[in-house]
Amino acid sequence: MVTATTPRAAAEASAVYVRDVGKVFRAADGSDVVALDGVSLSVEAGAMVSLIGPSGCGKSTLLRLIAGLDPPTFGELRIGAERIAGPSAERGLMFQEHNLFPWLTVRRNIQSGLVARGVLHRHRHEVEEFMRLVGIEAFADVYPHQLSGGMAQRAALARALVNHPRVLLLDEPLGALDQFTRMRMQDEVLRVWEARGTTMLLVTHDIDEAIYMSDRIAILTPRPGRLERIIDVPFARPRLRNHPAFLAMRASILEMLHFTGSAGEVPGGVG
Amino acid sequence: MELVPLSSNVAESSAPPVDLMESIPARPGAVVPRGFGATAVLAPAVVALVALAVHAWMPNLQPEPLTGVDTAPVWSHPYPLLAETILAVSLAAAVGQGAWRPLRAWVQYYAPLGAGALGVVILWDLVTLKLNWMRLPFFPGPDLVFSRLIADRGVIFESTWHSLRLLLTGYLAGVCAGLITGVLIGWFPRVRYWGMPALKVVGPIPATALVPLAMSLWATSFYSGAALIGFAVWFPVTMLTTSGIANVRLSYLDVARTLGAGRLYLIFRVAIPSALPNIFVGLFMGLGASFLTLIVAEGVGVTAGLGWYMRAQQGSMEYANLYAALLVMAAIFSTLMTLLFRVRDFVLKWQQGVIRW
Numbered sequence: 001m002v003t004a005t006t007p008r009a010a011a012e013a014s015a016v017y018v019r020d021v022g023k024v025f026r027a028a029d030g031s032d033v034v035a036l037d038g039v040s041l042s043v044e045a046g047a048m049v050s051l052i053g054p055s056g057c058g059k060s061t062l063l064r065l066i067a068g069l070d071p072p073t074f075g076e077l078r079i080g081a082e083r084i085a086g087p088s089a090e091r092g093l094m095f096q097e098h099n100l101f102p103w104l105t106v107r108r109n110i111q112s113g114l115v116a117r118g119v120l121h122r123h124r125h126e127v128e129e130f131m132r133l134v135g136i137e138a139f140a141d142v143y144p145h146q147l148s149g150g151m152a153q154r155a156a157l158a159r160a161l162v163n164h165p166r167v168l169l170l171d172e173p174l175g176a177l178d179q180f181t182r183m184r185m186q187d188e189v190l191r192v193w194e195a196r197g198t199t200m201l202l203v204t205h206d207i208d209e210a211i212y213m214s215d216r217i218a219i220l221t222p223r224p225g226r227l228e229r230i231i232d233v234p235f236a237r238p239r240l241r242n243h244p245a246f247l248a249m250r251a252s253i254l255e256m257l258h259f260t261g262s263a264g265e266v267p268g269g270v271g
Numbered sequence: 272m273e274l275v276p277l278s279s280n281v282a283e284s285s286a287p288p289v290d291l292m293e294s295i296p297a298r299p300g301a302v303v304p305r306g307f308g309a310t311a312v313l314a315p316a317v318v319a320l321v322a323l324a325v326h327a328w329m330p331n332l333q334p335e336p337l338t339g340v341d342t343a344p345v346w347s348h349p350y351p352l353l354a355e356t357i358l359a360v361s362l363a364a365a366v367g368q369g370a371w372r373p374l375r376a377w378v379q380y381y382a383p384l385g386a387g388a389l390g391v392v393i394l395w396d397l398v399t400l401k402l403n404w405m406r407l408p409f410f411p412g413p414d415l416v417f418s419r420l421i422a423d424r425g426v427i428f429e430s431t432w433h434s435l436r437l438l439l440t441g442y443l444a445g446v447c448a449g450l451i452t453g454v455l456i457g458w459f460p461r462v463r464y465w466g467m468p469a470l471k472v473v474g475p476i477p478a479t480a481l482v483p484l485a486m487s488l489w490a491t492s493f494y495s496g497a498a499l500i501g502f503a504v505w506f507p508v509t510m511l512t513t514s515g516i517a518n519v520r521l522s523y524l525d526v527a528r529t530l531g532a533g534r535l536y537l538i539f540r541v542a543i544p545s546a547l548p549n550i551f552v553g554l555f556m557g558l559g560a561s562f563l564t565l566i567v568a569e570g571v572g573v574t575a576g577l578g579w580y581m582r583a584q585q586g587s588m589e590y591a592n593l594y595a596a597l598l599v600m601a602a603i604f605s606t607l608m609t610l611l612f613r614v615r616d617f618v619l620k621w622q623q624g625v626i627r628w
Contacts, residue, residue: 069525089531099522103544103621113530115540143621163531 013080014166014199016043016066021075023061023225034224035061038075041218041227043201045166048193050202050210050217054257058225059203063169066201067093079167089117092160096172098152100144106155107131107140113163123162130158133192150181157192170202174209186213190237207253211246212239219256228256311379312368314386315361322354322393325401326414332403333412349417350396357389411591420595426580427592431599434565434576437493438607441500442561446554449505453512453553457546458538463517470509478503478560479567486572496568503564504557511553515546548622551615558611562604577603 023036036058043049051059064070065077068087077084079091100109111127114120131137134154144152153173160168170189174182190213193200204210210217211233219228233249240246327345345351361382368378392413398404400412411419420427456466478499485502489495519542527541543550569578577596584592616623 064525067525067529069528087525087528089529091529093526093529095522095526097522099520099526101523101541101544103547105621112527112540116527116530116532116536145621159526159530169529 013082014045015080016041016167016199016201017076017078018042018062018066019076019078021062021065021072021077023058023065023070024073036065036072037224037226039220039225039227041230043199045199046197047216048190048200048202048214050204050214051220052204052207052210052217052253052257053220053225053228054222055205056222056225057220058222059220060171061225062220063093063171063201063203066167067091067169069093089113089163090166092163092165092168094153094156094160094168094170094173096175098144098147098149098156100147100152100155100159102144105141105143106136106147109144109155110136110158110162113159117163127162130162133161133195134158134188148181149177150185153177153185154188157189161192161196161198165198167199167201170200172203172205175205182209187238189213207250207257208241211235211249211253212241217253219253311382312365313361314382315389316358316365318386318389318393319354319358319361322389322396323351323358325393326351326354326396329397329401331400333400333407334403348414349421350392350412350414353417354389357385361385408588408590411594415591416594416598419589419591420598423592423595427577427596427599430575430577430580430596431603434569434578434600435603437496437568437573437576438500438561438565440493441497441565442504442558444497445501445504445557445561446508448501449508449553449557450512450550452505453509453550454516454538454543456509457513457516458542463513467513470506470513474506474510478564482567482571492568492572492574496565496573499568500561500564503560507556507560508550508553511549511556512546515549516542518549519545547619551619554611554615555608558607 018039018041021036021039022034025033025035027033039058039062041049041062051062053059061070065072066084068084068091084091100106101112104112107127110130111120111124114123114127128137131140134157136151136154136158139147139151139155144155147155156173173189174185177185186209189200192198202210202213214233217231217233219231220226221228231249231253235243235245346355364374364378364382368375396413399410400414452466452470455462456470457463481499481502485495485499486492489498523541523545524537527537532541565576566578569576570582573579577600581593581596584590584596
């Protein structure tokens with residue numbers, strides 16, 4: 001992507017600032033459910049930050065607010081200096097389900113961001129590059145239902161990247177994959193992150209995944225959803241999943257979540 | 272790089288559309304029911320011989336009709352000619368499939384079906400002309416019906432042409448209107464607020480109950496007939512389009528919005544494609560409704576077409592002509608259904624392996 005700004009300004013423009021943000025939903029019985037309560041978080045440009053916490057802690061809600069799909073009830077969200085007022089091609093999103101459009105082939109799915117912005121004619125060549133980047137080029141002309149779960153998520157990743165978003169929001173994108181595919185895809189996402197320098201926010205249930213991938217881990221607690229603390233992950237990549245320091249950090253996060261989360265687990269919370 | 276087969280191991284979570292039709296009939300090349308095999312290819316020839324023998328040598332208990340008696344020799348009457356043609360074609364096919372492999376699956380698939388169809392005609396010949404269990408003038412035999420089909424082909428052809436024009440005009444108008452109202456009601460909440468109650472009140476009225484209204488609104492019977500058919504098609508198409516649009520998976524819309532999609536993209540590139548399986552259910556229901564309405568419309572205002580022809584022949588007690596028109600109608604309507612199935616298979620090819628209906 002060609003931008004007229006200096007590198008520093010461009011980097012600054014892809015930082016995410018969340019200041020004292022809250023989100024209140026009206027439940028079916030008329031009562032208010034506080035999904036997020038006064039969350040503040042800054043993610044510097046190019047960082048990989050994980051959001052973890054038990055279900056009901058509002059981590060997916062926070063991601064939707066940053067994506068601009070829902071407005072916050074209070075507080076402010078910014079990308080760089082710009083207030084988030086709605087969804088934008090500058091903030092890509094990936095879900096646990098691949099959500100590829102089943103009526104389009106893989107290639108056309110990946111192109112869809114370019115088509116939506118009316119710039120396909122100028123960027124068509126990049127579609128092949130993105131398919132190569134995620135290793136899906138052999139499946140360009142098949143329909144999504146013909147893909148395995150891992151391949152479908154690769155295609156979804158390419159689709160989310162095709163608009164060169166400044167920020168990529170990942171809502172448990174690997175949650176539905178089997179263990180082996182999942183570990184391979186973690187490396188794939190890291191490779192893309194390192195290659196492109198995109199700011200990434202990753203929502204996950206998986207503590208290992210959070211430690212393996214991110215620069216920092218934000219731990220949220222439920223009802224109401226609050227930011228409990230932020231942990232730096234100081235290890236160099238590639239990380240060893242069975243390194244004593246890795247395991248120690250895992251144990252301490254588990255301990256934090258144990259007394260703050262699982263005791264209050266209630267089904268049907270806001271995920 | 273994962274080594275995965277290109278088969279579906281991803282559960283598609285979108286709900287399958289309403290079950291309207293039986294599953295798609297097996298095509299040539301599909302598994303032939305066991306027990307036929309090589310003998311199957313000769314079945315039509317055998318049945319054709321039986322048909323000829325029954326027709327030529329069994330005495331006729333049904334009296335000759337009063338008009339239009341064919342004096343040509345028996346073998347050259349339309350029904351025996353048909354049986355002779357089937358005999359020749361099936362013998363040729365039996366030989367041909369031995370010599371040319373690509374023909375084999377096709378012949379083995381269709382031969383038993385052809386034999387079965389001809390068997391039904393033999394039964395028809397037996398209960399009418401041969402045994403006179405079913406009597407004239409109401410139940411003519413196949414030979415009489417086929418000869419009337421040939422004798423009156425000019426009028427029948429013209430009636431068919433008129434019916435087709437009326438049917439397609441009404442159907443296409445109804446489909447266009449139904450798609451537009453369906454998308455509007457399905458997508459815009461404010462349109463839905465006003466449109467849905469109106470649809471629920473107006474839609475269930477049988478088109479045939481609106482005959483007097485249509486005849487007062489349009490002076491020419493063609494337009495009033497087309498309007499009635501259009502109305503009958505419009506309702507199911509609107510209903511199914513609406514539900515398809517309103518039930519688009521929200522995450523598809525969310526993803527599209529984060530890809531920079533505007534409203535037009537969301538409607539035309541996300542909502543409508545994802546509603547297509549539902550829309551096709553509406554198109555099939557509409558097609559069925561259009562056949563019904565066509566025949567009713569041709570019975571009241573319209574003075575042309577197959578429905579009109581059948582009614583006129585019934586009036587003059589020419590039941591053989593009526594059945595001849597019925598045969599043509601069956602051929603036309605089932606062809607139209609088949610064409611719509613083909614269109615659906617082409618448009619929804621992305622669904623293959625996911626949903627069968």
